[in-house]
Amino acid sequence: MQETEQSEKDMIGSLLDDDQSECSEFRSSITKSQQHSQSPIKSFKDLRDSPVIYEDPTQQEFPSTDPSNFYITVQPTFIQQRQHSLSHEFHSYILPQQPIYYPCQDGYFSQKRTKKLQLQTENDTTISQQCQDQYASLIIQQSFIQGNEYQREKIFKGLVDDLFLLSKHKFGNYVIQKIIENCNQNTRTLIFDQLNSHILEMSYDKFGCRVVQKLLEFILKQQKVQLITQIKPYALKLIFDQCGNHVIQKIIDLVTDAEFIIDLVTINVDKVISHPYGCRIAQKCLEMFTNDKLQELYISLIPLCERLSFCQYGNYIVQHMINSGPPKGLEVIGKFIKQRIIEVSQDKYASNVAQRYITLASEEDIASICKILMNQTLPPLLLILINNSFGNYVMQNFYLKCNDKQKEQIQIQVSQYEEHQFTQYGRHFLQYLARFHAC
Numbered sequence: 001m002q003e004t005e006q007s008e009k010d011m012i013g014s015l016l017d018d019d020q021s022e023c024s025e026f027r028s029s030i031t032k033s034q035q036h037s038q039s040p041i042k043s044f045k046d047l048r049d050s051p052v053i054y055e056d057p058t059q060q061e062f063p064s065t066d067p068s069n070f071y072i073t074v075q076p077t078f079i080q081q082r083q084h085s086l087s088h089e090f091h092s093y094i095l096p097q098q099p100i101y102y103p104c105q106d107g108y109f110s111q112k113r114t115k116k117l118q119l120q121t122e123n124d125t126t127i128s129q130q131c132q133d134q135y136a137s138l139i140i141q142q143s144f145i146q147g148n149e150y151q152r153e154k155i156f157k158g159l160v161d162d163l164f165l166l167s168k169h170k171f172g173n174y175v176i177q178k179i180i181e182n183c184n185q186n187t188r189t190l191i192f193d194q195l196n197s198h199i200l201e202m203s204y205d206k207f208g209c210r211v212v213q214k215l216l217e218f219i220l221k222q223q224k225v226q227l228i229t230q231i232k233p234y235a236l237k238l239i240f241d242q243c244g245n246h247v248i249q250k251i252i253d254l255v256t257d258a259e260f261i262i263d264l265v266t267i268n269v270d271k272v273i274s275h276p277y278g279c280r281i282a283q284k285c286l287e288m289f290t291n292d293k294l295q296e297l298y299i300s301l302i303p304l305c306e307r308l309s310f311c312q313y314g315n316y317i318v319q320h321m322i323n324s325g326p327p328k329g330l331e332v333i334g335k336f337i338k339q340r341i342i343e344v345s346q347d348k349y350a351s352n353v354a355q356r357y358i359t360l361a362s363e364e365d366i367a368s369i370c371k372i373l374m375n376q377t378l379p380p381l382l383l384i385l386i387n388n389s390f391g392n393y394v395m396q397n398f399y400l401k402c403n404d405k406q407k408e409q410i411q412i413q414v415s416q417y418e419e420h421q422f423t424q425y426g427r428h429f430l431q432y433l434a435r436f437h438a439c
Helices: 002-012 020-038 044-049 088-094 111-122 134-146 149-167 172-182 185-203 208-218 221-239 244-254 259-267 278-288 295-308 314-324 327-339 341-345 350-360 363-373 381-386 391-401 404-415 424-438
Strands: 071-074 100-103
Touching (some): 149 172, 149 185, 185 208, 221 244, 244 278, 259 295, 278 314, 295 314, 314 327, 327 363, 341 381, 350 391, 363 391, 363 404, 381 391, 381 404
C-alpha cells in the first residue's frame, strides 16, 4: 500500500502538497482507469458490448469513400473486433457467414438500419413479406429491374399469390408497378388475370388505384376493354372519389373510346363541375377531346358560365372555355364580365376569370371596359378596383392591355386622388405604374 502511494506521489509531483481534495479525485480516476484496462474479456457478450477498435487505421466505417461503389458490404459488427483473442469456437461460428450487399442512394445505411436489414435477411422471410418493408422492397425492385430471367421469375413466383394484398400495401404497390413496367406480356397477363376480379376495389384504394393505372398503360387493348367494362357501371362514383378519379383520368388519357365519360359529365354537369374531383374530370375532357365530341357538353356549360365564375372549382372550367372553347362561349363570358366588371374583379375566384378574359380580349372589349371605369361616379369605380385585394391585380393586367391614350386617361384619373384615399393594395398599383414607366 505504501509503495502504491509512493508511486502515485512520484507521478503527481507537488499536487499532493497543494490540495488534498484534488489529490483524492486524481487518485480515484487513476484507480478506475487501471481497473478498466486490466479487466479481461471473459465472455463473448463482453466482447460484443465492448467498443469497436480497428487495428488498421486506414479502415473506415460507413459511408464508403468510393463514389463508384453503389453496393456496400455489410458485415456483422463483431467481425471488426480483435479476432486474435477469440476462441476457436467463436471463429468457427463467424467464418462461414457471407457478406450481405445492400443498395443505397446516399452511399451508406446507418448502423441501426444495417442491423434491421441484417436481421430480416437472417430470418427466413418470404419475398412477399419483404415487399412490405420499406427498404427491402427497394432491394426487390432493383433486383427485378437488373436481374436476369431466372431471377425475375423467382421473384414473381414468390409474390404471385399475394398480388392483391401487395397492390394495396403502401410499399408493396411499388414492387407490383415495377414488375408491370419491366416484365414481358405473358407475366402482365398473369397479373391482370389475378387482379381482374378486384379492379373496382383497388380503384377506391389509395395505393391500389396506382396499380390499376399502371395496368391501363401496359396491358393489351382487349384487356383494357375488359377492365373498363367492370368500371363503367361505377364510373360516376369513381369521378367523385379521391382515388377513383385518377383512374378515370387515366382512362381519358389512354383509351380512345372513353366517350361514355363525356356523356356522364354532360348529364350531371351541374354536380360534376362544382365538385373538387369532378371538376378535374370535366377539365380533362375539355383538354383531351376535340370540340366535335364536346358540343353537347359546351351547350350545357355556356348557360352556367356566369355562376361557375364565382365557384371555387368551376372557375377553372370557365377559364378553359376562354382559352379553347367555342366562340359562342367566349362571347357569353365576355358579355357578363363587361356588365359586372366591378363585382367580378373583387371576387376571389371570378377575378381569375376576369384576368384571363382581359388577357385575350380584343381592342373593342378593352375600350368598352375602359369607358365603364372612367365614368365619374361616386365613389369612383377605378379607385374601388385599385384599392381591392383582388381588383388591383385585374387592373394591372388591364393597364398592360390598354393603348397609350387609355393609359394616359388612367394616369390622369389616378393623379386626382389624394394619398390618404389609397389602401395598401392601391399603393401596390401605384408601385406597379412606377415600375412600368421606369422600364
